[in-house]
Amino acid sequence: MKKLVLALTIMSLSQFAFAKGGGNLVFKNSQAGFVSESLEESLEHFVRVNPAMKDMVQNATVVSQTPDDSVVTISMDDGSAITYTCVRFDDWSKGGTVLKKEVVCRAQ
Numbered sequence: 001m002k003k004l005v006l007a008l009t010i011m012s013l014s015q016f017a018f019a020k021g022g023g024n025l026v027f028k029n030s031q032a033g034f035v036s037e038s039l040e041e042s043l044e045h046f047v048r049v050n051p052a053m054k055d056m057v058q059n060a061t062v063v064s065q066t067p068d069d070s071v072v073t074i075s076m077d078d079g080s081a082i083t084y085t086c087v088r089f090d091d092w093s094k095g096g097t098v099l100k101k102e103v104v105c106r107a108q
Helices: 002-022 031-049 051-056
Strands: 057-066 069-076 081-093 098-107
Touching (some): 031 057, 051 057
């Protein structure tokens, strides 16, 4: 009985530690998570490269072309648009103990 309690305690603490360090992996690995991360990565990159233009963003849309490819279009208030392509791939974290999805976006 003590071994069972110890094993369950270790498992629950491990799950808490993994979730705390990597976010909600169930959401992150889902299609909704991919769309969300595509938008987030694109906007972060845009603001990092164009800090003076951050207040000119009017709208941003994401189109998921495949489960692992998306296109983000950032519309500006002057009518122009910037397009990013995003790719999702498997990545090992926590020293190779947790497989999660990562998203990388590039301006076109």
